[in-house]
Amino acid sequence: MIGEFRSVVLDCPDPRALASFYEELLGMQRAVDQDDWVALQEPEGGPRVAFQKIDDYNPPQWPGQLVPQQLHIDVRVADLDAAEQQVLAIGASDAGYREDDFRVFLDPAGHPFCLVE
Numbered sequence: 001m002i003g004e005f006r007s008v009v010l011d012c013p014d015p016r017a018l019a020s021f022y023e024e025l026l027g028m029q030r031a032v033d034q035d036d037w038v039a040l041q042e043p044e045g046g047p048r049v050a051f052q053k054i055d056d057y058n059p060p061q062w063p064g065q066l067v068p069q070q071l072h073i074d075v076r077v078a079d080l081d082a083a084e085q086q087v088l089a090i091g092a093s094d095a096g097y098r099e100d101d102f103r104v105f106l107d108p109a110g111h112p113f114c115l116v117e
Contacts (some may be wrong), residue, residue, distance in 0.1 A: 003088045005037060006076040006116055015051035022049055022074035050074075072112045074102070083115045 012018045019030065019038040028040035031048060039050040058067045077083035080103060087105055088094065095104040095112055102116040 002083050002090075003075040003115065005047050005076040006074040008071055009050045009052055009074060009114075010071050011054040012051050013054065013057040014036060015053050017050045022051075067108045072114065074114045074116045075116065077115050080115055080117055087115065 010018065013037060015038040016033070017042060019033075021110040022028065022032070022040055026040065026049065028041055028049065030038060031041040032039040032050070036053040037050065039048045041048045061067050075083075080101075082104060083093075084105075091108045092113075095106050097104040102114045104112055104114050105114055
């Protein structure tokens with residue numbers, strides 16, 4: 001195992017508004033509450049549902065594919081450098097975006113995911 005499932009992240013124009021909907025829908029609580037990022041989690045912990053602000057957001061169309069579904073998975077790892085080598089070895093591509101605590105990759109079908117510490 002390279003890492004563990006951390007969160008599902010949904011793009012949106014207003015993270016707090018969308019988080020309020022999912023708080024009601026899922027009964028989760030806010031673990032992070034920022035203007036551009038809100039994360040919900042069960043009180044006892046576990047994976048999160050998070051919402052990130054996207055300027056000029058275009059909602060996905062269903063079932064059409066003109067604007068496909070917009071989400072990505074965050075995978076928590078103990079060592080970003082080691083995990084990067086492991087995901088590249090199993091077929092991921094480096095998406096070319098990284099910060100101190102996360103890196104973005106593409107799965108073999110082109111879907112983005114993040115390795116996070």
